[in-house]
Amino acid sequence: TPFNRLLLTGAAGGLGKVLRESLRPYAKIIRLSDIAGMEPAAGEHEEVVQCNLADKAAVHALCEGVDAIVHFGGVSVERPFEEILEANIKGVFHIYEAARKHGIKRVIFASSNHVIGFYNQTEKIDAGVARRPDSYYGLSKSYGEDMASFYFDRYGIETVSLRIGSSFPEPLNRRMMATYLSYRDLTQLIERSLFTSNVGHTVVYGASANRDVWWDNHMAAHLGYEPQDSSEVFREKIEQQPPYEPNDPALIYQGGAFCEAGPFED
Numbered sequence: 218t219p220f221n222r223l224l225l226t227g228a229a230g231g232l233g234k235v236l237r238e239s240l241r242p243y244a245k246i247i248r249l250s251d252i253a254g255m256e257p258a259a260g261e262h263e264e265v266v267q268c269n270l271a272d273k274a275a276v277h278a279l280c281e282g283v284d285a286i287v288h289f290g291g292v293s294v295e296r297p298f299e300e301i302l303e304a305n306i307k308g309v310f311h312i313y314e315a316a317r318k319h320g321i322k323r324v325i326f327a328s329s330n331h332v333i334g335f336y337n338q339t340e341k342i343d344a345g346v347a348r349r350p351d352s353y354y355g356l357s358k359s360y361g362e363d364m365a366s367f368y369f370d371r372y373g374i375e376t377v378s379l380r381i382g383s384s385f386p387e388p389l390n391r392r393m394m395a396t397y398l399s400y401r402d403l404t405q406l407i408e409r410s411l412f413t414s415n416v417g418h419t420v421v422y423g424a425s426a427n428r429d430v431w432w433d434n435h436m437a438a439h440l441g442y443e444p445q446d447s448s449e450v451f452r453e454k455i456e457q458q459p460p461y462e463p464n465d466p467a468l469i470y471q472g473g474a475f476c477e478a479g480p481f482e483d
C-alpha cells in the first residue's frame with residue numbers, strides 16, 4: 218500500500234461512509250474525521266477523530282502524520298451563508314494550511330457540480346469554462362477550487378477537485394439520470410486522483426457513463442478515469458416519476474433545485 222496514512226474528512230457523511238470501506242486498499246491506515254460521531258475504529262487500519270473543520274488548531278492536529286487528504290467534510294447542501302462560511306470556507310483553508318505545515322503533498326477535494334450549476338442542461342461544458350455557482354454552497358466549492366489552485370501555484374501542493382454530480386446508491390429523479398455517479402466510479406476517481414503523478418490542480422467532473430452527457434472530461438484525460446457504470450439501468454424506474462413542469466429548474470439548469478434555494482431571511 219503506497220500510502221501509510223490517508224485522512225478522510227466527512228467520514229460520517231453519505232459518501233464518507235462508503236469511502237471508509239472502499240478506500241481501505243489504498244492506505245495502511247485511514248484516519249476518519251467528522252464533526253458528527255462515527256462508528257469506532259474497526260481495527261488497526263482505522264483511526265477515528267471527531268473534529269470541527271472550523272477549528273483551526275483541531276484541524277492542524279488532525280493532519281499530523283498524514284500522507285494525503287481526501288476532503289469530503291463540510292456542509293453538503295444549500296444553507297445560510299454563515300454556516301457555509303464556517304464548515305466549508307474556513308474549513309478548506311484550515312485543511313490547506315495544515316497540509317502546508319505538515320508537508321502533505323496531495324489533496325482530493327470533493328467539489329460539486331453546483332460550482333457550474335447555472336449552466337443550462339443543453340450546454341456541454343469542460344473544466345475550463347467560467348464557473349457559475351448556483352448557491353452559497355456552490356460558491357464555497359468554487360472558493361475551495363481557487364484555494365487548491367493557489368496552494369499548488371504557491372506551495373506545490375497538488376489537488377484533484379472532483380466536481381461530483383449525484384453520488385447515491387441510485388439516481389433519485391430525472392435530472393440525476395445525467396448527473397449520477399456510482400459509488401464504484403467515485404472510488405475509481407479517487408484512486409486515479411491519488412495515484413496519478415503530476416496532477417497540479419486538476420478539475421474533473423464526477424459522473425458515470427450515463428446516456429445524457431453535460432460534462433466533457435478531456436482536460437482530465439491524464440487521470441485515466443474510465444467510468445464502469447451508467448444510470449441507464451435505472452431509467453425504467455425513474456421514468457415512472459411525473460415529468461417536470463416546463464419552468465422547473467430541475468429541467469433547465471445543471472444544478473437543478475439548488476438554483477432556486479433561498480433567500481435566507483434573518
Ligand code: 15L
Nearest residue numbers: 293294329330331382383396
Ligand atoms: C451536491 O453537491 C450535494 O452534496 C448532493 O446532496 C446532491 O444534491 C448533488 O449535489 C446533486 O447535485 O445532485
